[in-house]
Amino acid sequence: MPDHKPKTELLDELEKGPWPSFVKEIKSAGQTSASAQDLLRQLELSYQEKKGHWKHGGLVGVLGYGGGVIGRYSDVGEQFPNVAHFHTIRVNQPAGWFYTSDAIRTLCDIWERHGSGLTNMHGSTGDIILLGTRTPELEPTFQELAQAGFDLGGSGSSFRTPSCCVGMARCEWACYDAMRLCYDLTMAYQDEMHRPPFPYKFKLKCAACPNDCVAAIARSDLSIIGTWKDEIQVDESAVTEYASAGLNIQKDVCDLCPTKCMAWDGHKLGIENHECVRCMHCINVMPKALRPGKGRGAVLMIGGKAPIMQGALLSSVLVPFVAADELLDTVKELLRRIWDFWDEYGNNRERVGELIQRVGLPAFLDGIGLDPIPEMVSAPRDNPYIFYQAAKDGAK
């Protein structure tokens, strides 16, 4: 252990101010970890020079897995030898990010023995991130984690660690059991997660209602977003209570409904449910009075991703409704067909959403055996360049 503390004038600035400081965290880990100290030194250099000092890649990992570890090397390793190799381990989080204090301590003890003592709770995809260790520590860390009941998450061109919202554990709006579906799908695709088989990454997120607290629509290739098919449940006396407590139901609820399917006459709230798009606004405003219907399930959406490579995409509708108890089987069957098609036609580093952009949604639907339906588009095409399929349509 070096006995001198790193000199970090710029970073010390970020120990000031009311928001909790990541610099304090690195210094705290540095009490027992030489790599955390060198991380701080290298970061100070980055702050001085205004540039990063990490190199990507290298084939590092644990025996038999092709993912779960991100190889990371310093480009100033001679200056900071304790972070010359500083690999990240992704550990699959428990669904909904629930823990007991004992589970947290177990993770801490393992990581203190084998790595920098620094974590992210959590990474962007949802994993527990163990930040920084050397190659020889990877396998022992992995096996100690496994003994404690934890496994690695996905990386590279794999089925990435699925994540989900808090769902039925603590939310009255959950339209399906997101934590269970997330867990079941994670268990079903351990091979696809640990041994990257795809053209590129594939992400899946389970949001139990259209509020989408896990950003499924923006951040997952397959977005499973809870919704309901029947009528919003209304507790009329609770509506009256909101009104007498001062809520302006006309202005704050009816006027903000995107389809104007609600009417308030001062006593009774009327809802044209067949015009409702299940946006959640009214339910969000009056959680005691309104609830999603009883015919619950999810809409399945495809193709969401961040910009790299061809530009960002939001997921779009693939199946407008699947009943909650049919979700697991339906999603597994769909994934089989989607992955088959993507395997066959996807280019290297082409996300499934970009493949759909390239070949067109109609060809993708043909490929996975789904019929086109109007729910899939915001409007039918407005250009007349139609690729008629002469043979199929009987044109001569």
Added chain:
Amino acid sequence: MSATTEPRITDIGPPHYEKYLHPLIKKNYGQWKYHENLAPGVYCHVAESGDRIYTVRAGTPRLLSVQTLRIFADLADKYSGGYLRFTSRNNLEFLLDDPVRIEPLKQELIALGYPVGGTNNAISNIVHTQGWIHCHSSATDASGLVKCTMDALYERFTHEDLPAKLRIAVACCLNMCGAVHCSDIAILGVHRLPPKIQPTLPRVCEVPTLIAACPTGAIRPAVVDGKHSVTVVEQQCMYCGNCYTVCSAMPMNDADNDGLSIWVGGKVSNARSAPTFSKLAIPFLPNNPPRWPEVVEAIVKIVDVYAKHARKYERVGEWIERIGWPRFFQLTGFEFTRYHIDDFKHAALTYARSAHVRY
């Protein structure tokens, strides 16, 4: 590899979540009826059975040492039967069955430096990426930007006084490991120069993979000193850094030219309006660590103008949609430039295609 006698354990997946659920949650799983907001950062969820579970939410820096995690574990033992969770925005939550413990827990969290809040119409924690802490392609540091931005917006975390919820994200490059592209306000690290080809390239990189990695076809094969390498058509480069991810001999980092762009008006929730991407507000601000004053000033400006002008329940994007983009630029004082007009794929979809003009 040395031979081991113990059989290796693989493919066991994550621990089953049930073993980490508070008994009250297990009992009322799927049977929650409604919730009440007791105070910023404090929820009460009421089950059909009449049971109540109380949630206390606190902000964290996401980057956490084992020492701090153990403090959280001790707090959970002291106040919430040992049960805790994290949210999708890196907040920490304690689950309590006894409301008497809420206030002492809040006080202890605040005393330890972890603010309680981040619920409803507060600004929640900033989703962010690794930055200079651990990323190879970062144009800036994410943790530092979050720290100085949240220092300035601290009161917006501990109070729920905005017109609607407001979600901020930071991504340190165009990879956007975080829902930056669908946030009310997004801070995005950008490079502005093409990659610098290193002489080591033929030795360390697979040339065909590298060429295929470029979204605009700007990387072309070339023979340099008798070895297979590449050239970059510089006008075609939009500085995404994809090439550097597949080839370490194409570094993008440039201290003088890397910096930040600011984006506004995105959302992922379906409430009222459809989910939408964030749009460009400021194309470039300098990388100015450790406190990035230009960035913080711009973010605070957007939040203040939004707080003053938006109607109740209007997210940033919904507010701008109503008042129009010209008015947004007028109110914020941000300059509208050629960079604000899209010239990549499907650009024409963003051109004003009606005579609906506000005067």
